[in-house]
Amino acid sequence: MNKKSVNDAEVRGKRVLVRVDFNVPLDEQGHITNDKRIQAALPTILHLIREGARVILASHLGRPKGKVNPKYSLEPVAKHLSSQLAQEISFATDCVGDVAMEAVNKLQDGQVLLLENVRFHAEEEKNDPAFAKELAGLAELFVNDAFGTAHRAHASTEGVTHYIPAVCGLLMQKEVEFMGNALEHPERPFVAIIGGAKVSDKIGVIDNLLEKVDALIIGGGMANTFLKAQGFNVGKSLLEEEKVELAKHLIEKAKTKRVKLELPIDVVVAPAFQADAPHRTVNVSEIGEDEMALDIGPASAGKFEALVAAARTVIWNGPMGVFEMDAFAKGTERVAQAVAACGGTTIVGGGDSVAAVEKMSVADRMTHISTGGGASLEFLEGKVLPGVAALQDKG
Numbered sequence: 001m002n003k004k005s006v007n008d009a010e011v012r013g014k015r016v017l018v019r020v021d022f023n024v025p026l027d028e029q030g031h032i033t034n035d036k037r038i039q040a041a042l043p044t045i046l047h048l049i050r051e052g053a054r055v056i057l058a059s060h061l062g063r064p065k066g067k068v069n070p071k072y073s074l075e076p077v078a079k080h081l082s083s084q085l086a087q088e089i090s091f092a093t094d095c096v097g098d099v100a101m102e103a104v105n106k107l108q109d110g111q112v113l114l115l116e117n118v119r120f121h122a123e124e125e126k127n128d129p130a131f132a133k134e135l136a137g138l139a140e141l142f143v144n145d146a147f148g149t150a151h152r153a154h155a156s157t158e159g160v161t162h163y164i165p166a167v168c169g170l171l172m173q174k175e176v177e178f179m180g181n182a183l184e185h186p187e188r189p190f191v192a193i194i195g196g197a198k199v200s201d202k203i204g205v206i207d208n209l210l211e212k213v214d215a216l217i218i219g220g221g222m223a224n225t226f227l228k229a230q231g232f233n234v235g236k237s238l239l240e241e242e243k244v245e246l247a248k249h250l251i252e253k254a255k256t257k258r259v260k261l262e263l264p265i266d267v268v269v270a271p272a273f274q275a276d277a278p279h280r281t282v283n284v285s286e287i288g289e290d291e292m293a294l295d296i297g298p299a300s301a302g303k304f305e306a307l308v309a310a311a312r313t314v315i316w317n318g319p320m321g322v323f324e325m326d327a328f329a330k331g332t333e334r335v336a337q338a339v340a341a342c343g344g345t346t347i348v349g350g351g352d353s354v355a356a357v358e359k360m361s362v363a364d365r366m367t368h369i370s371t372g373g374g375a376s377l378e379f380l381e382g383k384v385l386p387g388v389a390a391l392q393d394k395g
């Protein structure tokens with residue numbers, strides 16, 4: 001990668017602002033269910049501690065939409081991080097203003113501070129220059145280690161780079177280098193699997209993916225918009241009504257490009273988004289008005305497994321169902337086992353997808369576990385990620 005890294009920077013005694021992606025999955029009680037994104041950021045943090053920097057960590061958590069919301073506080077993450085570093089880290093209840101500045105001023109060389117959720121300010125996602133300048137004003141150097149958020153041009157990923165020198169972190173470097181090498185000349189058949197819940201965010205990448213892959217499997221919440229485009233009723237399922245026309249276009253494009261586009265043929269439905277909801281498996285033509293599809297069915301899983309078994313390269317983002325609830329985890333489990341067993345190069349990315357493969361104990365059998373879902377897909381599309389583009393070039 002031709003970007004300067006934290007290894008190229010003199011950091012001793014300096015205040016260093018590090019953008020991390022601590023957007024970890026939480027359960028209903030707010031407990032961290034998977035800490036992969038925290039573990040993955042440790043090499044950069046430990047490097048900075050060892051080198052005697054004053055480390056200021058910034059992240060988002062969830063989508064609080066510009067308002068303070070205790071549900072999305074990073075304070076529990078600060079506690080978890082302290083236990084992982086075997087060093088107390090401090091926490092500032094705001095990422096800007098006097099609260100942040102005072103916390104920064106207390107830092108000694110080798111100490112770490114975590115700032116509260118940057119998305120508690122609407123200016124973050126708007127990439128507001130004054131807000132970015134204020135964040136940058138906390139530090140003398142910026143390190144972007146948030147690969148999972150590198151596809152967002154927000155104040156804490158892109159905006160700050162206009163005010164202080166900006167380099168990449170060790171995780172960012174590793175992710176970009178691995179993805180670049182693995183996806184430049186992928187061994188074929190090359191299969192992409194897309195699922196999950198961020199439909200409007202991710203459906204846009206499919207157009208470009210159809211230029212790259214031999215087959216595309218669509219499951220999870222993403223599938224419903226395609227099922228609707230095929231003329232099926234999806235009841236109360238997660239659906240992006242405004243994207244149904246786009247889904248029709250993508251189905252046509254796949255035919256023209258001779259890319260195999262696989263959609264579910266059966267689904268597990270329930271009347272409510274609840275772990276204990278009564279559920280049944282139906283053909284996609286039989287989803288009731290009052291039902292929602294929460295997992296792919298066994299016939300779909302069988303079809304997807306067969307395609308994955310023949311693949312030489314697989315990239316997977318987005319679970320096949322609501323795997324957090326046992327009743328709707330089977331589809332994700334079967335696809336995870338198939339990807340693990342296929343014998344090709346396998347990349348699984350995304351905060352929730354990684355949690356799923358770790359829960360199913362197959363993470364060790366994947367070639368690469370990426371901390372980015374949307375970021376991996378946009379990288380694969382051939383896009384230059386704005387969080388990476390903004391960093392200083394080497395030499």
Ligand SMILES: Nc1ncnc2c1ncn2[C@@H]1O[C@H](COP(=O)(O)OP(=O)(O)O)[C@@H](O)[C@H]1O
Nearest residue numbers: 196197198220221294321322350351352353373
């Ligand atoms: N059919 C579905 N309906 C609603 N939500 C779903 C469905 N299938 C999967 N999901 C949800 O999608 C979420 C993950 O989506 P997303 O954030 O896009 O993936 P990732 O974090 O891996 O990039 C999971 O929490 C899962 O419960």
Ligand SMILES: O=C(OP(=O)(O)O)[C@H](O)COP(=O)(O)O
Nearest residue numbers: 021023148149350351372373374
């Ligand atoms: O969880 C994330 O992405 P992912 O769900 O695609 O893996 C990143 O933290 C980005 O979050 P965002 O999609 O709310 O900008």
Ligand SMILES: [Mg+2]
Nearest residue numbers: 350351352373
């Ligand atoms: Mg996610």
